Amino acid sequence: MKNKTSKQDDPKTNRRLFLKKSALSSMAMILGTDIVFGHNLPIGMNIIGLEEVGASLPGKDGRMTILNDRPINAETPPYLLDDKITPGEMFFVRNNGVPPIEIDVNKWTLTIGGESAKKEIVFTLAELKSKFKQYTYQLTLECGGNGRKEFNPPAKGNQWGLGAVGCAEWTGVRLRDVLEEAGVKSDAVYIGYYGADTHLSGDPNKDPISRGVPINKAMEEESMIAWAMNGEDIPLLNGHPLRLLFGGWPASCSGKWLNKIVIRNKVHDGVKMLGQAYRIPCDAVEPGTKVADEDMCIIESMPVKSLITFPKTGGMISLNEELPIRGHAWAGDNIVSKVEYSIDFGATWNSCKLSNPVNRHAWQHFDVTISFPKVGYYEVWAKATDNNGISQPMILPGWNPKGYLNNACHRIAIKVNK
Amino acid sequence: MRKKKPVSFEKHSASSLFKALRIVKNSALIVLCSVLICIIYFSFQDSINRSFEPKPEQIESRMYTRNTNTLDPNRVENGIHVETGMIYDNNFELVRRSCTSCHSSKLVIQNRATREGWAQMIDWMQETQGLQDFGKYEVKILDYLEKNYSPTETGRRQNLVIEDEDWYHVNLD
Numbered sequence: 170m171k172n173k174t175s176k177q178d179d180p181k182t183n184r185r186l187f188l189k190k191s192a193l194s195s196m197a198m199i200l201g202t203d204i205v206f207g208h209n210l211p212i213g214m215n216i217i218g219l220e221e222v223g224a225s226l227p228g229k230d231g232r233m234t235i236l237n238d239r240p241i242n243a244e245t246p247p248y249l250l251d252d253k254i255t256p257g258e259m260f261f262v263r264n265n266g267v268p269p270i271e272i273d274v275n276k277w278t279l280t281i282g283g284e285s286a287k288k289e290i291v292f293t294l295a296e297l298k299s300k301f302k303q304y305t306y307q308l309t310l311e312c313g314g315n316g317r318k319e320f321n322p323p324a325k326g327n328q329w330g331l332g333a334v335g336c337a338e339w340t341g342v343r344l345r346d347v348l349e350e351a352g353v354k355s356d357a358v359y360i361g362y363y364g365a366d367t368h369l370s371g372d373p374n375k376d377p378i379s380r381g382v383p384i385n386k387a388m389e390e391e392s393m394i395a396w397a398m399n400g401e402d403i404p405l406l407n408g409h410p411l412r413l414l415f416g417g418w419p420a421s422c423s424g425k426w427l428n429k430i431v432i433r434n435k436v437h438d439g440v441k442m443l444g445q446a447y448r449i450p451c452d453a454v455e456p457g458t459k460v461a462d463e464d465m466c467i468i469e470s471m472p473v474k475s476l477i478t479f480p481k482t483g484g485m486i487s488l489n490e491e492l493p494i495r496g497h498a499w500a501g502d503n504i505v506s507k508v509e510y511s512i513d514f515g516a517t518w519n520s521c522k523l524s525n526p527v528n529r530h531a532w533q534h535f536d537v538t539i540s541f542p543k544v545g546y547y548e549v550w551a552k553a554t555d556n557n558g559i560s561q562p563m564i565l566p567g568w569n570p571k572g573y574l575n576n577a578c579h580r581i582a583i584k585v586n587k
Numbered sequence: 588m589r590k591k592k593p594v595s596f597e598k599h600s601a602s603s604l605f606k607a608l609r610i611v612k613n614s615a616l617i618v619l620c621s622v623l624i625c626i627i628y629f630s631f632q633d634s635i636n637r638s639f640e641p642k643p644e645q646i647e648s649r650m651y652t653r654n655t656n657t658l659d660p661n662r663v664e665n666g667i668h669v670e671t672g673m674i675y676d677n678n679f680e681l682v683r684r685s686c687t688s689c690h691s692s693k694l695v696i697q698n699r700a701t702r703e704g705w706a707q708m709i710d711w712m713q714e715t716q717g718l719q720d721f722g723k724y725e726v727k728i729l730d731y732l733e734k735n736y737s738p739t740e741t742g743r744r745q746n747l748v749i750e751d752e753d754w755y756h757v758n759l760d
Contacts, residue, residue, distance in 0.1 A: 238691045318697075321741040325708055328697040369689065370717045483749040484757035492757065548747060564743035582747040584754060 228404040230258045236327045240264040240369060240377070241406060244315075244332035247579065248481035250497070253534055254307060255335035257398055262406045263312045263333060265441070266377025269365035269426050274410045279347075279394070283361070283431030287352025294396065294410060300350070301342035306391050306416070307531035309336040309499045311471050313419030313447050316575025319565050322457045324572025331476060331579060336497065336532040339414050341395030344430075345388045353384070353432055360387045361437030362413055362424030379439025380447065382415050382422050384432070386469075391416055391530050394427065416530025417501040419447055419468050419573075442467070449569040456568035465570075470501030473561055474576040475508055475535070475553040482581035488544050492583065495536035498523070498553035506558075508535040511550045515563050515578075518552065541585040550578045672696050678731040685721060685728055695736065702733040 225231035226243055233249070236242040243262045250259060274294055282289040292300070312333035317324050348360070361381035368375035386392060393414045396403065403409045408425030415422045421441065431437070441447060448465035450458075475498035486492050498505040504526060509518040521537040541547060554560040561578050660670035668675045671683055671692035686695050689712075700708065706729060712718035721728060 235693070236697060237693050239689075319741070319744065321738070321743070323699040323738050325698055325700060325704070327694070372717065480757045481755070482747065483753045483755060485754055486757050486759070490759060493759070577744065580747055582749050 226262065226406060228258060228406060229262065233259070233261075234330070234332070236329065240266055241268075242327045244329055245335065246481075247331050247476050247478050247496075247581075249478075250332060250335065250476060251478040251495070253497075254399060255337050257337070257401065257404045257407070260335040260337060260398070260404065260407055261312065261333045263327070263420060264366065264377075264406065264425075265421075266366040266368050268405060269367070272365075272405075272410055272426075277410050277428070279411060279427060280429045281347060281351040281432070282429065283433050285354040285357035285432040285434045286348075287354060290351040292347070297342055297347070297394065297411075298396070301346045303340060303342060304393060305338055305340045306393065306414075307336055307338050307527045308391060308393075308414050308416030309334065309530055309532045310414070310416065310420040310423060311474070311499070313421060313468055313471070313573045314571070316577065317572035319575055319577065320568065320572040321565070322568075324570060326572065333420075334474075334476070334499075336499070337398045338400070339393060339395040340397035340400070341393045341411075341414070343390065344392045344394055344413065345390075347394060348387065348430070348432060351432070354434070356434045357384045357432045358435060359383055359433040359437045361431045361433055361439045361442070362427055363429040363431075363439070364408075364412075364424050364426040365428050366426050376440045378421065378424075378441045379437070380421050380424065380442050381431075381433070381437040381439065382418060383436075383469075386415060386418065391528065417470055417499070417503075419471060421447055436467075445571055447573070448571070449567070449573055453567050454569070458568075458570070460570055468573055470503070471499075472566075472574055472576040473500040473503065473505060473553050473555040473559055474498065475505070475551045475561065476579050477549065477551050477581050480581070480583075484581070485584045485586055486541075488541065488585055488587060492539045492541070492549075493536065494521075494539060494549060494551075494581075495534065496551060496579070497532040497534055498551075499530075499532040500553065500555035502530075503555040503557060503559075504529075505533050505553045506556045508533075508551060508553045510537060510539065511552070512539060512541065512547050512583075514548060515550060515552075521551070541583075544585050544587055547583045547585060548580045549583055550580050552578050674735040676731060676735055678727045681724060682728050682731045685724070689716070689718065695732075699736055699738040700732070701737060702729050704738075705729055705732040705736070 226233065226235065226241060229243060230249065233243045233245055236244060241262050241264045245259050245261050252259070277294050278291050279297065280289065280291045312329060314326060315329045315333035316331065317326060318328040318330050344360075359381055361379055363376065363379050366377050367373065368377045382392075394411060395414050396411050398404065398407065403412060408427070411427045413422070413424045413427055413430075436442070444462050445460075445465050447468050449468055450460045451464055451466040454460055475496055477494055477496040479495045480492070484492070494510065498508050505523065508521045508523050510521055511518050519537070521535040524534045526533050535551070539549065550563070552561050552563070561576050563578050565575055565577050567574070658669075662669050663675045666675055667673070668679060668683075671687060673679060673683065673692050673696055682695075683692070686692065706725075709718070709721070709725065709728070713720065
């Protein structure tokens with residue numbers, strides 16, 4: 170449904186309202202459901218039709234960058250990630266299919282099965298909440314393709330910039346406790362998930378995505394099945410009413426709209442586990458190389474990375490002023506041991522103050538106050554180092570065909586005036 | 588068996604001759620016209636095809652304001668088709684129809700690939716996403732994509748680009 174098919178008698182006076190209505194209904198078509206928050210949208214932040222600048226997604230801040238609306242993919246500009254805990258409306262969205270229609274939380278079930286489960290078992294949401302001990306963890310999720318935009322030769326797919334990352338506080342149960350209720354056979358090597366989202370083509374026999382993690386990652390303390398984000402229902406676009414969470418691994422492992430987990434006796438072979446998806450060359454290749462499927466290896470822990478969330482790039486100060494900077498750093502399964510900054514294109518580096526993670530896989534916060542020696546154009550670069558001594562590179566790291574794992578230093582532009 | 592009508596041979600042959608000549612003349616005219624139309628069409632194929640596409644309204648360059656939603660989304664500004672954000676060029680309508688019936692135009696315009704790379708993406712969509720075979724139109728689709736969305740050499744890192752109007756004073760309070 171497009172805006173121009175107005176049937177209003179007086180299109181001029183009704184146009185704004187109509188545009189809003191039609192945008193909401195085209196949104197509903199994309200989502201396959203009515204927009205829960207649609208009626209709350211103030212006229213000023215109308216969604217005009219998702220192709221327009223300033224369009225907004227349901228439950229999301231209007232300043233997010235929408236990369237794609239079918240399926241919905243949106244990232245958060247770094248300056249909007251300044252909160253220590255990423256709010257729901259700022260959390261990036263990477264959908265592969267169409268989110269489910271009409272979610273009835275009272276009827277939602279989660280099935281645990283698969284060839285390496287001792288028995289198949291089905292839980293309602295209420296049973297999950299009452300049967301198992303509940304935990305709350307801050308977990309960092311980052312899209313495996315975050316930073317893809319910088320690849321040269323370019324990699325196809327959503328051209329993520331910097332902001333396909335966030336760290337929220339998730340509440341739910343340990344995946345391990347739930348798997349053990351079904352019984353994990355000794356031959357288990359992997360778990361795989363299925364969600365209630367549907368394939369873009371509408372074909373009910375196709376899964377949009379069905380990934381997973383090795384059994385040892387699944388059994389970690391912070392690997393969880395969550396129903397709440399920051400103390401509220403998880404936003405619809407982020408997997409309401411139930412999702413998996415594996416902090417520090419490509420966010421595609423953390424299945425949304427979760428309704429089934431299979432315990433596998435081999436590496437899970439669901440959609441986007443095979444071929445080239447979420448894989449990088451097992452051995453590094455020259456940029457632009459075609460790599461055969463069998464030479465591609467599954468991405469596990471994400472690399473060390475950081476983001477300057479204050480100030481926004483393009484800031485100007487006076488020479489007599491000092492500039493406070495702050496941001497977050499994370500390191501996949503590891504811990505960030507230091508964050509440094511440079512104002513001379515990496516020639517010299519100085520330390521920032523760095524916090525410890527609240528729990529494993531929570532991002533850490535850094536800050537520092539910078540004084541500049543003279544007027545002019547500067548770039549402030551941030552570089553994190555993990556507890557293995559591995560740092561972020563200053564240029565695009567290992568080229569790979571699908572454009573994953575770009576953890577090059579974040580840079581912001583600053584002008585110091587008289 | 589029907590009995591043959593006795594007719595004068597001369598009269599019959601004369602009128603037949605005229606009739607035959609008339610048919611030949613008419614046929615020749617039709618063939619000539621067809622050939623001419625074909626020649627004209629093939630010489631000006633692109634411009635003729637474009638003349639059947641909707642004529643977008645050309646508008647002067649201007650800063651984006653929220654009020655643009657009162658304008659025709661099908662217009663073209665600075666060579667960009669506003670509703671889709673795609674470059675307005677030969678075969679635009681064909682590419683728009685072929686691509687955006689399944690996914691957002693944003694997926695096209697944010698990507699860069701060689702002709703071969705775009706062809707591989709089309710193959711992938713046909714193999715896994717149920718995309719139709721474009722037949723002879725694939726060449727034109729690839730012409731458009733190659734011309735407008737080919738990779739540029741970006742090196743290992745690009746400059747940080749801040750537009751003049753985007754520089755701001757940092758609030759240090």
